[in-house]
Amino acid sequence: MSFFREVSRAGRGRLVGVYEETERCVRAVQSKDDRFDGWFFTAVLTTRIYCRPSCPVVPPKVENMRFYPSAAAAQAAGFRACKRCRPDASPGSPQWNERADVVARAMRLIGDGVVDREGVQGLADRLGYSVRQVERQVQAELGAGPLALARAQRAETARLLIETTTMPMSDIAHAAGFSSIRTFNETVRAVFALTPSELRSRVRGGKRTKSPGVLSLRLPFRRPLCPDNLFGHLIATAVPGVEEWRDGAYRRTLRLPHGHGVVSLRPEPDHVACRLSLTDLRDLAAAISRCRWLLDLDADPVAVDDQLAADPTLAPLVAAAPGRRVPRTTDGAEFAVRAVLGQQVSTAAARTHAARLVLAHGTPIEDREGGLTHLFPSPEDLADLDPETLAMPKSRRATLLGLVSALVSGDVDLTAGGDWVHARAQLAALPGFGPWTVESIAMRALGDPDAFVATDLGVKIAAETLGLPTSPAALIAHATRWQPWRAYAVQHLWATGDHPINRIPEEESA
Known part of the structure; x- marks a missing residue:
């Protein structure tokens, strides 16, 4: 077992279990392994500077090292950020x-x-x-x-x-x-x-934007990262007017606390290039956080792949595409509405339903760099929705209206701080919410890494192809060996099929 996997396993319970493992932290600093960035921070007593574990400078003497679980803790102890490795810009802790x-x-x-x-x-x-x-x-x-x-x-x-x-x-x-x-x-x-x-x-020769509210930055991640299913899924399910694939980048509109924004995300070998256009720069931190969440950039891919590869059935899939992430959402309520629209219909039909909803109830915006036209409607925008305008069965109309009512009243919490267990129970109590819808929302809106859509058609087909049990109960029983990373196992199962969600389009325009 590699050193990184050993530390990753040690850290799954509480973060304190990692940064208090002094010997392991020292070895991480001495090896300059950037996969540890964000797990902990190294402070040097002699210089009063704190760094990433991967800082390129010569490692200090062991007796001069101190380890902290957050940049804020190092700052509170009187240490300042290293000007070379910029520890404040590390990936977040997984x-x-x-x-x-x-x-x-x-x-x-x-x-x-x-x-x-x-x-x-x-x-x-x-x-x-x-x-x-x-x-x-x-x-x-x-x-x-x-x-x-x-x-x-x-x-x-x-x-x-x-x-x-x-x-x-x-x-x-x-x-x-x-x-x-x-x-x-x-x-x-x-x-x-x-x-x-x-x-x-200190910034010499760098590009600075003069466009009001427009920023270009790099979003770091832990290696490896497989962008195929991550961007492929977002592009294949993109709602016209809200999302698009243009010039090699996934673009979408963002509903933010102080206004709205448009983000362009392009996968690069060692980072994701991010271009943000914001109506209010007070939303910068929230926009970055939501983009990182959308792309699952703070994941620990080594720990995930190590666990899944222990199953001989999944091992070849993991070896072929290490570092798969779970494509998420920038707005939990938006994804829940889209999940209901996608019940028992094709990807194309779900996009059509969502596009109609956007045109009728979304907030128009201006996009000077592309073809985005609207913000996805908020639950409040849909509160007075006329069910007769929805081209879908009456039962699904009732399901959508029930969800919107619960989101507006606060009976269902799908925000960043929502409780996963409680949210599942809240969703399951709504009419028309079965295991597929609940687990889909848990996986992509709530971000539960162990969410598992055992009744999904793509998962069933993959299970049959791989010789796994196909009944939901038997497959769930087999999938216990994948815990706590069953949402990542789903990405590998989906990737066995020939579907647009598994690849980035070759064409460079929307």
Whole structure:
């Protein structure tokens, strides 16, 4: 077993199990393995700098190393970010997308900007805990409280804007979520050991956008990454007007807290190129977080592949395409509506139904770089939907209306901090929601890595082809050996068929 797999297995329970494994952390730093980036951070006592495990500088002496579970914890201990490896821009820890406990849910919400918008009280309200309980649990595991974690995120947002735009510093401070210029200056200086002006002057010869609200950045990920099914699925199921494939990039509209945006995502060998056009730059952190979630970029592919390859049936599939990700969504409510529209119909028919809904109820937007025309309608936009306008069976109309009502009332929570178990129960209680719909939403909207669509036609066909059980009960029993990564097993099963979701189109236009 490789060292990385050994650490990955050790870290599946609690993140503290990784960064307190001093010997393993030291070996990771000495090997400069970038797959550990985001799992933990290395601080150096002599320089008072913290780095990624893969930092290219000569590793410090072991006695001078200290390890922290988050950038915020290292900052709180008085260390500043390395100017060379930029640890604040590491991939996120895979733990927050693999777990459903309160700390993982809190981290997903903090990443979505909830603390900046609603404060710690708003975070606690969403989680159903008291502020004290949330602060205590987050502090115990991350080494920093929600406010410190949000501050670290604001610093990273500020750095992006400082280095990639020509915006005035006062506008950057506002867009990054700082309450004042003074706080902005103090935070940037404390985290990066440079003033905002000095940070900008270090970027020489780089491209800075002068277009208001437009940003180009790189989204890092842990290797390996197989883009075929990830982008192929999003492109094959794209809703006209909301999503498109243009010039080698997947593009879509985004509904964000302060406005809307358009994002272009292009797979590259060592990153995903991201181009964001935002109506309000305060949405930058949330937009990046949702794009990373959409593409499952914070996954731990080595741990996933190691588990799935232990099954001789899946081993050849994993070897042929390591690093498959689960294509998700940028909006849980949107995907739930689309899942209902796709019940018992083809991919093409589901796209047609969704496109009609978008034209009738979506919010029009302007896209100067492509053919996107609308935001997908929110549950509130569909609250007064006339069922007679829907070209589908009455039973499915009732299912859609029931879902919309539950989303508007808050009886179903599909947000970043939603409880996976509770959400499943909420969905299953709605009329017309069977195992396929519930598990599809759990897999792609909630992001549960163990969601499993045993009744899916593509999964059944793949099971028969591979000699696996085909009845849902027998297949679920066999799939226990794939836990906790059954959603990733589904991607490999789907890939056995000749379907557009399994490949990126060759044509370079929409």
